[in-house]
Structure formats: structure tokens, C-alpha cells
Amino acid sequence: MEKIRLGLVGCGAIAENQIRELLKVEEAELCAVCDLREDLAKDVAERYGIKAYYTDYAQMLAADIEGVIVCTPNFAHYENTIQAAKAGKHILVQKPFAMEISEAQEMIDAAKENKVILQAAFFERFKGCNLKMYEILSSGRLGKLLFIKAQMSHTGIDKFWLPKTQWFHTKKKSGGGPLSDLGAHHFDLIRWFSGSEVDEISAVTTNYFEEDEIEDNASVVLKMKNGVMAQTYYSFTTVGPKNFCYENIELYCEKGTLLLQNMDSKGFKLRMCGLDDEDFEEVVFEEQDGFYGMERHFAQCIRDKKTPVTTGEDGKICLEIIKKGYESAKKGVTVKMV
Numbered sequence: 001m002e003k004i005r006l007g008l009v010g011c012g013a014i015a016e017n018q019i020r021e022l023l024k025v026e027e028a029e030l031c032a033v034c035d036l037r038e039d040l041a042k043d044v045a046e047r048y049g050i051k052a053y054y055t056d057y058a059q060m061l062a063a064d065i066e067g068v069i070v071c072t073p074n075f076a077h078y079e080n081t082i083q084a085a086k087a088g089k090h091i092l093v094q095k096p097f098a099m100e101i102s103e104a105q106e107m108i109d110a111a112k113e114n115k116v117i118l119q120a121a122f123f124e125r126f127k128g129c130n131l132k133m134y135e136i137l138s139s140g141r142l143g144k145l146l147f148i149k150a151q152m153s154h155t156g157i158d159k160f161w162l163p164k165t166q167w168f169h170t171k172k173k174s175g176g177g178p179l180s181d182l183g184a185h186h187f188d189l190i191r192w193f194s195g196s197e198v199d200e201i202s203a204v205t206t207n208y209f210e211e212d213e214i215e216d217n218a219s220v221v222l223k224m225k226n227g228v229m230a231q232t233y234y235s236f237t238t239v240g241p242k243n244f245c246y247e248n249i250e251l252y253c254e255k256g257t258l259l260l261q262n263m264d265s266k267g268f269k270l271r272m273c274g275l276d277d278e279d280f281e282e283v284v285f286e287e288q289d290g291f292y293g294m295e296r297h298f299a300q301c302i303r304d305k306k307t308p309v310t311t312g313e314d315g316k317i318c319l320e321i322i323k324k325g326y327e328s329a330k331k332g333v334t335v336k337m338v
């Protein structure tokens with residue numbers, strides 16, 4: 001089988017997770033990596049057995065690759081995407097999609113003009129547990145979805161995540177704190193699970209550590225156009241065991257409830273109960289790493305000339321939700337999406 005030849009730009013913290021999973025994707029071959037810092041590009045290339053490394057992105061784009069995975073900081077997604085589209089390369093872009101809505105639109109337009117695939121990197125959609133929840137919801141056995149409760153939180157950028165370069169704390173470079181960084185994942189999931197778009201958003205943010213210019217806690221309530229409500233919590237200050245990120249997604253439906261929780265370090269547990277059940281039943285699901293599923297999907301879309309399940313448009317919509325969230329928090333009012 002001919003493999004899809006890919007390059008990756010930005011050899012930082014997330015790149016390590018993505019490369020580890022990409023190397024397991026049989027439809028793809030990671031041929032090159034690029035970083036402004038030669039030491040990082042060289043180190044990643046050597047450790048993962050990648051043939052070529054670059055510090056000049058244009059040079060990597062000129063190489064024999066069909067697609068590029070953008071793992072650079074948020075402020076660089078726009079430039080990296082536009083350049084790749086112009087070079088005729090398919091693109092998978094990390095979240096949040098861009099810094100500004102106008103940039104997101106230009107990225108979408110550039111992909112269209114150059115006839116390349118533009119996939120927004122929402123890896124949650126590919127996790128085995130989330131796919132199982134979606135399957136159960138879609139089967140209709142729990143009736144209509146009414147309410148979603150979701151949390152993603154950890155001890156913070158410098159204690160939990162440990163990026164390789166310093167940009168997360170600067171609002172101009174990151175676009176924001178957990179509302180944007182962690183919310184991006186769930187806002188997409190909430191759209192997917194509810195099958196609807198956000199109508200109203202109401203957010204409250206706090207900053208317990210004043211040396212940072214970004215918020216470190218955010219609580220966001222979303223009202224979807226079809227009436228589903230979601231209450232969410234994103235934080236960089238929640239203490240848990242080492243390397244632990246709380247992630248809970250609770251789906252309350254007319255005839256039943258689905259609870260996805262990782263309240264200990266043993267992974268996700270999915271439980272379900274119906275109207276007449278005495279107790280929760282544990283739901284067995286096929287494990288799939290989100291990065292593996294997402295990157296495999298990218299390679300398959302290139303191979304089969306298909307539109308990905310999360311497009312540039314989804315990336316842009318999510319960015320609009322984030323922007324409206326910050327507007328709501330700043331003004332202290334509920335904001336309508338246009």
C-alpha cells in the first residue's frame with residue numbers, strides 16, 4: 001500500500017503525542033519535521049526515526065510530502081496554513097484553529113482555492129469513549145438529549161502541560177487561557193453531541209494568579225439552537241494526581257443518562273442508566289486514542305479525496321464560540337451568537 005507522505009511543523013509538546021500515534025497509522029508515513037529551533041527538530045527527528053528535519057518551513061513544503069500537520073503555537077496556525085495551502089499541501093491544524101475569525105476565514109478560502117483538505121484537529125471526536133457515547137445517543141434509546149455537563153481541567157500550563165516554548169501565558173500569542181485552550185475541545189463535542197449550533201453563551205472567568213494575563217478558570221453555559229443546554233468548567237488550577245487531567249462529560253437525556261468520567265488514573269469509565277434501572281450499568285467500548293483516530297482520518301481523507309468530519313469551518317465556528325465567551329465574561333452578560 002502506497003503511504004500518504006506527511007510533514008509536521010512545530011516539534012513541541014503536542015507534537016510528541018501526535019508523532020507517537022502517527023507512527024502507528026498504517027496509511028501514513030511521517031517523512032519530515034520542522035521547527036524554528038534546530039535543536040528541537042533534530043532531537044525529535046532522531047528519536048522517532050524521521051528521515052528529514054528542517055528549520056525552514058518553505059523548504060519542508062517544497063519536499064515530497066502531500067500533507068502537513070500544524071503543531072505550532074496558536075499565533076502561527078494562520079501563517080503555517082496559508083503557506084501550506086499555497087504549496088498545494090493538505091493541512092491538519094491544531095486547536096484553537098486561529099487567533100482571529102478573519103484569519104480562520106482566509107485559511108478556509110486558501111484551502112478551497114488550492115483544492116486541499118483542511119482538517120481542524122478536534123481529537124476528542126475520535127476517542128473510543130466519545131464515539132461510543134455518540135453511537136448510544138444516535139440510537140435513540142435514551143430519547144432526546146436535554147443537558148450536557150462537561151469539565152476539563154488540570155493543574156496548569158507549567159505544572160501539567162509543560163510546553164517546550166513560552167507562549168501560552170501571553171494573550172496575544174495564545175488567545176486566552178482554559179476557556180480557549182480546553183473549551184475548544186468541548187465546544188466542538190457539544191455541537192457534535194447535540195447536533196446543533198450555539199444560540200447563546202454566558203461565561204464567567206477568574207484569574208487567581210495575577211501575574212498571568214490570561215484567565216485560569218472559566219465556567220461557560222451554552223444554550224443550543226435546538227434547546228439543549230450545556231454547563232462547562234475549564235481550569236488551570238485544579239489539583240489532581242501527577243499528570244492527571246480531569247475530563248468528565250455527562251449527557252442527561254429524556255429516558256436515560258450517560259456518564260463519562262476519569263476520576264482516577266485508570267482511564268475513562270462510561271456508565272449508563274435508564275428510567276427503570278436499579279443501578280448504573282458499565283458500558284464497554286473499544287478504546288481508540290484520539291490522536292491516532294484523528295491522524296488516520298486525515299491520511300484516509302487525503303487518500304480517498306474525502307472531506308474530513310471536522311473541517312476548517314468547524315474550527316472557525318469553535319473560535320467564534322470562544323470569542324463570544326470572552327465577550328460575555330468581559331461584559332458580564334449573556335451573548336447571542338450571530
Ligand SMILES: NC(=O)c1ccc[n+]([C@@H]2O[C@H](COP(=O)([O-])OP(=O)(O)OC[C@H]3O[C@@H](n4cnc5c(N)ncnc54)[C@H](O)[C@@H]3O)[C@@H](O)[C@H]2O)c1
Nearest residue numbers: 010011012013014035036071072073074094095163164165
Ligand atoms: N489537542 C490537544 O490536546 C493539545 C494539547 C496541547 C496543545 N495543543 C495545541 O498544540 C499547539 C502547540 O502547543 P505545544 O504545547 O506543543 O507548544 P510548544 O511550545 O511545546 O511547541 C510549539 C513548537 O512550535 C515551534 N514553532 C513556533 N513557531 C514556529 C514556526 N513559525 N515554524 C516552525 N516552528 C515553530 C516552537 O519552537 C515549538 O517547538 C497549540 O496550538 C496548542 O493549543 C493541543
